[in-house]
Amino acid sequence: MDRSETLGELATALRNFQEKQEAIQFDSKNDFLKNKYATLGALIKGSKQNLADNGLSVTQLMEDSGVRTMLIHVSGEYISAHFAIEATASKGTTHAQQVGIATTYARRYAYASILGLVTEEDKDGVYAGGAVDDVIGDAVDAAETIEELEAIWKGLNGKQQKEYKVMISGRKSQLGG
Numbered sequence: 507m508d509r510s511e512t513l514g515e516l517a518t519a520l521r522n523f524q525e526k527q528e529a530i531q532f533d534s535k536n537d538f539l540k541n542k543y544a545t546l547g548a549l550i551k552g553s554k555q556n557l558a559d560n561g562l563s564v565t566q567l568m569e570d571s572g573v574r575t576m577l578i579h580v581s582g583e584y585i586s587a588h589f590a591i592e593a594t595a596s597k598g599t600t601h602a603q604q605v606g607i608a609t610t611y612a613r614r615y616a617y618a619s620i621l622g623l624v625t626e627e628d629k630d631g632v633y634a635g636g637a638v639d640d641v642i643g644d645a646v647d648a649a650e651t652i653e654e655l656e657a658i659w660k661g662l663n664g665k666q667q668k669e670y671k672v673m674i675s676g677r678k679s680q681l682g683g
Contacts, residue, residue, distance in 0.1 A: 516583035590679035
């Protein structure tokens, strides 16, 4: 994460934003996981006025195989974070299409994360493997080296590798990999 030297005004504005922000409406459904979620468009539309009212803006830029999301205050204070993406062509899509899908996914999660917004129904443990998924997620979050992440990756089955690819890539980026 990158940040300005001071954060006082941004922190106050973000607190005010979060205090006044209404819940974002879930406008889409994931048929595979059977949960509802807010699309990137819904997040932007649902937060735009409140951001402006608090002197805040969010910008997202493509860089170094990922997305950089910046939260900027009118004072010039900012925080930013890089969300790494990795995309490979899969059945029925080109590499470029997969990059587009991964970019939208990264932008949605990064936008919500930097503002502290809820983007989907909390379904922890509802579908099969919920407890296992919690353990995997905790292990990825706790990993302190790229070697630890690689060991976690090797221990996952194919389905789990697909599910945790973005999370592991993001953590790897945080660790400097």
